[in-house]
Amino acid sequence: MTNTKQNNNNSEKERLDFIRQIVAEDLKTNKWDGRVVTRFPPEPNGYLHIGHAKSICLNFGIAAEFAGQCHLRFDDTNPTKEEQEYIDSIIEDVHWLGWDWEGHLYYGSDYFEQMYEYAVQLIKKGKAYVCDLTAEQTREYRGTLTKPGKDSPYRNRSVEENLNLFERMKAGEFPDGSRTLRAKIDMSAPNLNMRDPVMYRILHAAHPRTSDKWCIYPMYDWAHGLEDSIERITHSICTLEFENHRPLYDWFLEKLDAYHPQQIEFARLNLTYTVMSKRKLLKLVQEGHVAGWADPRMPTICGLRRRGYSPQAIREFCRRIGVNKFNSTVDIALLEHCLREDLNKTSPRVMAVLKPLKVVIDNYPEGQVEELEAINNPEDPNAGVRKVPFSGELYIERDDFMEEPPKKFYRLAPGREVRLRYAYFVTCTDVIKDENGEVVELHCTYDPATRGGDAPDGRKVKSTLHWVSAGHALEAQVRLYDHLFTKENPDDAVEGEDFKSNLNPNSLEILASCRVEPSLAGAAPGSRYQFERLGYFCVDPDSSDSKLVFNRTVSLRDPWAKIQKAQKKK
């Protein structure tokens, strides 16, 4: 009897995405002799962003899960765009994300010699030829999406002539752009990539790694499959726009009778409220809308790092978004959720006042200071406790007081009693204003019986406020960040405008005179904290012993802000 439903632990098992399914199936059928070898192959022409993280986590993740190997390979076939600076940053970022290529660090340029030999082979097979058409002529001969191309007049040169010319191309006899090596496929193919694609162009340019050894450089389609083949990659995972290139990838390796990995395509990551294309990010940098690639508002890995993101949060995000073959835009709220989830577990709590409002406790003994015990992380018992100084002059958050509190405002107001976290219950007795009517100081009384924050008589308060002791607090600068763009889709701009018209003018707010508790003295750049009731913050590299600087990584979930927003709308 087998008609009872299977309801065992298999239902708990995480389902595999379509790429992992292929890998698992290949392992089962022993298609690649039990090997799993992937690669992350960036061109070192810019900084990595969260979209790359998706690809990195996919490739390195698959290798890790299936006991395989993932190579880091720089696809450095175009010396006019590539720089060592980018190579260094990519290595740093992949490592920071927590992945290890275990010695398998390669460069496409390592294979230039082999690629050249392969090209000679193809020529000898009559499958490639040297073409003297200019770039413009080549375009004309290619035809269009709906019209077939026509054969180059150089298409039927003899093997000997091709060999001779190709060797002389390599030797540097011809100027840039004067000739190319092309694959001889089909000028009327419906797939434009198959209309005798260029394999080599002449470029008298110094390469970051091979210097001026070469003056002919392989094109992506020619180089990439060979790189994969040479490294004996099993699954060559790339993004959707290369789907049209797969027939060519396959064609080269078939004609060469070379080791032949499987190319698999998946959809790029898009995120709401930001842009992901290198071109647009570069524009933001060049036009000064952000302070460089590592600006904490950028979706670059270095930007996220400076913002205070943890590698764990980014990896968890990449795990949750899944992998698919259709374009989608992930809500940045999911990234922020993964961030808070990680930071909540790992960040020590600390009290900091962003917009200070002076509070004087009138009945607190003159000159007295107490060291009160505070819990470092309620989510982590091992994090222990610390002492925080309390005195009769404090700062609280300006937003935590309202002279005329609206409905649902639970915080301090005239005559109202609240708790100061880890300290005492206090009641507001007086409000002092300046000549403009602005509140500049509060006077309160405290209840000595509530020391530590509990009332022996069981009295309850509606809210607990964070605070710092005025005489002990450290001054700090805090940088508040918001989404870079005001629209979910920045490209959704009015006629005649582009994505830059949707830049959020309030994406950065600098608060110059914040006060933080003294335990933060000397906090190291990069260290992360939760400022209680406010959010997660990290120490910026600009920070020094004499001047603390924090970045707000992400705010805490804030129901009161939502209530306020809703009340405003009414």
Add this chain to the structure above:
RNA sequence: UGGGGAAUAGUGUAACGGUAGCACGACUGACUCUGGAUCAGUUAGUCCAGGUCCGAAUCCUGGUUCCCCAGCCA
């Protein structure tokens, strides 16, 4: 009829001919010395039209919409 891909709650993803599920978001409520966290609950979906089948998100036919391709970029 140029070719290639793809369509599942607001968003992201499962279900591989057999109960459309999960997460994020939003909204309730409980709890709380963070209006945090946690816990419980509510919300809402198979692009359209036919067909096959006892049974279709899944297979077939026909549409619709979206994405990619005309670099000597990757």
